[in-house]
Amino acid sequence: MNFKSILFENWGIKLVSLVLSLTLWFFVTSKGKTEMMLTVPIELRNIPQGMAVVGDVTGYLEARVQGQERVLRDITIGKKVVGVIDLSMTRVGENIVRISADDIKRPAGVVVTHMSLSEIRVKLEPLVRRSYRLRPVLYGVPAPGYRFAGTTVTPQRIVAEGPDSVMAALERLQTMPIDIQGSSASLTVEPKIDYRGQPVKLLEKNISVRVIIERIAK
Secondary structure, three states: OOHHHHHHOOHHHHHHHHHHHHHHHHHHHHOOEEEEEEEEEEEEEOOOOOEEEEOOOOOEEEEEEEEEHHHHHHHHOOOOOEEEEEOOOOOOEEEEEEOOHHHEEOOOOOEEEEEOOOEEEEEEEEEEEEEEOEEOOEEOOOOOOEEEEEEEEEOOOEEEEEEHHHHHHOOOEEEOOEEOOOOOOOEEEOOOEEOOOOOOEEOOOOOEEEEEEEEOOO
């Protein structure tokens, strides 16, 4: 069998057939495909142990995606597309973290063709612990014939944890206002803490404040 003659015989017809086959394949695979713009939320993961992200970090990016209409329609009605940024290799201080299409988690068959961001800036600080005496803040006055006689806090000292710069500026720790308006008996509450909008976490559990209300002696 002469393979050379088989390969090159009527080569023009075979070339046209190949082009037609490729064109048909492209048409079939691309049929129903479309593009759309998405607002993609950014999630920071694998923050190094003992560190915290501080300051403003970009929370979203715009991405143009391509895929079958049905798949993109599913994305718009609930299937989540998210940018997952790995911080495991970052250090204390300012970091510039690159973003690639591989960081965009999306359904199979969806291709990212463009992103509005190629990098984000992330600042890290070490986590610091500090001990505080919790200061109760009260609101209102007891019922007529009664008076406020003091508070006790359990535990006496509370350990809080947060980024270095935040803890350095946090001089005291206090509760949100505890309502004693019209009280005629002592009360014990699990207080809400006033963090003043700062990323602070308490390491103590079962914190309670007892507010002592006494009858006024006649």
